[in-house]
Amino acid sequence: MELLFPSAFLALALAHFVALLSPGPDFFLLVGYAARYRLRGSAGLCLGIAAGNGLYILLVIIGWNALRQFTGLFTLIELCGALYLLWIGSHLVRSRPQALALHETRQQRPSWPKQILLGLGSALLNPKNALFYLALMTSLLGPDVTLLQQSACGIWMVTVVLAWDLALVSVIGLPAVQQRLSRSIWLIERGAGGVLMAFGGWILWRLVETTI
Numbered sequence: 001m002e003l004l005f006p007s008a009f010l011a012l013a014l015a016h017f018v019a020l021l022s023p024g025p026d027f028f029l030l031v032g033y034a035a036r037y038r039l040r041g042s043a044g045l046c047l048g049i050a051a052g053n054g055l056y057i058l059l060v061i062i063g064w065n066a067l068r069q070f071t072g073l074f075t076l077i078e079l080c081g082a083l084y085l086l087w088i089g090s091h092l093v094r095s096r097p098q099a100l101a102l103h104e105t106r107q108q109r110p111s112w113p114k115q116i117l118l119g120l121g122s123a124l125l126n127p128k129n130a131l132f133y134l135a136l137m138t139s140l141l142g143p144d145v146t147l148l149q150q151s152a153c154g155i156w157m158v159t160v161v162l163a164w165d166l167a168l169v170s171v172i173g174l175p176a177v178q179q180r181l182s183r184s185i186w187l188i189e190r191g192a193g194g195v196l197m198a199f200g201g202w203i204l205w206r207l208v209e210t211t212i
Helices: 005-020 025-037 043-067 071-093 112-124 127-141 147-172 175-181 185-211
Strands: none
Touching: 005 127, 005 147, 025 043, 025 071, 025 112, 025 147, 025 185, 043 112, 043 127, 043 147, 071 112, 071 185, 127 147, 147 175
């Protein structure tokens, strides 16, 4: 297995990065906040999202196979996630048409604790993250992978998630980009909120279908 691990790691790293390119709830949450608050007002979201991904990776390492047998708990997580997305989305869709203030004061930005909690909640209340890491690490790394190798892969993926999200909000926060967004910021926020609510509604619909 030692000889195969480098190639398995490269396959895992590639699959993980490709998945990051597919927009999900975390992406639209970041876009909605970074468009108005720029890097300083959304960097905490990036940390929270990375921490949430890290916790799910840790669960996979210590035995998510056992935890996922509790279907009731998994359903509860899905329900909480759907309600959470609807709650965040409802705030964004109520954005008012107003020009973006290019010189915001510190008080106008969300606090760091609020940013981190929002990001952490977004990542943890999306059970697809758990299934994704479970499938990725078990199928690509195989049953003979060591704890050290699993940990190295986990640290790599959390680092990539954090770097990617920070790069995204940094680009959105560039002065040139902000100038272009100034007059349409409320449309972007409403659009991001609508997508988040659509994700939440779809999860609720799927839960209703499976229980009927």
